[in-house]
Amino acid sequence: MTEESEDAIRHIYEQWHETVVRRDIEGLMALYADDAILESPLVWAVQPDLGSGILRGKMAIGDFFAAGFRSPSNGLGRWYRTGIFFANGRQLIWEYPRATPDGDQIDLIEVMDVSGGVITHHRVYWGWVGFRTLSSLPAGAK
Template sequence: MTTSTDSEILHIYEAWHRSVTNRDLDGLVSLYAENAILETPLIVATLPEHGDGMLVGKQAIREFFAAGLRQLPSNLGRWYRTGVFFANGKQLVWEYPRQTPEGDQVDLVEVMDIAGGLIAHHRVYWGWVGFKSLMATATRQAAQP
């Protein structure tokens, strides 16, 4: 994997957050490489046919985010983050912590492998509040005919 520049890493850090909070599908998808991989349990809740929680390719990632932006309430998370991130030129990591100045939110850790200024592999790890939110979503979906 090639090393990305500090400005490329900072661009992904800022643009990903801005795109997801503004529900900007095109902006969000533009940050991913053509053959990017996305792994998150939310895939199973949003696109149940992808039961392994992993998507490969920009088109599949687009479909996931499009479905998520349509189906999920905008208040799923407050999208508060501290401004602290870690990067080494190949990987970018930051947290959406449970505790915020406004109260609890869905807690996530975003881990992205960056290559050539684009997201090559994106993994989302869910904390306890996020896990309970995912379980509630799964329960609601199971109850629907």
């Protein structure tokens, strides 16, 4: 991994989390490529009319996050992580673990492909607590 790619990965790792916690949509969207892809079961749960859990393009991804930021009581807002991440210069991976110092939270794995210092493909994998939470939310009403 080059120093430049290592710096870009660390920047995305730190800024993605910080902008989500602050609900800073502009800062968050600055981390994504214009033609980025986001894949998550939450996309399908919130927008079942799409027929998939895939969003294409910064505008669609930004609209999705902005809607989520407006619904802070949806049960998806705890963001504890350990500070450990894995990267190879092209891909960044970290966990939001189920077990936290303050009890259970929704468990997620974030996987991001990075190119040119921005996220080009973002996949979110949900653990059993997250799946249980998604299953209890009414479709389209998150």
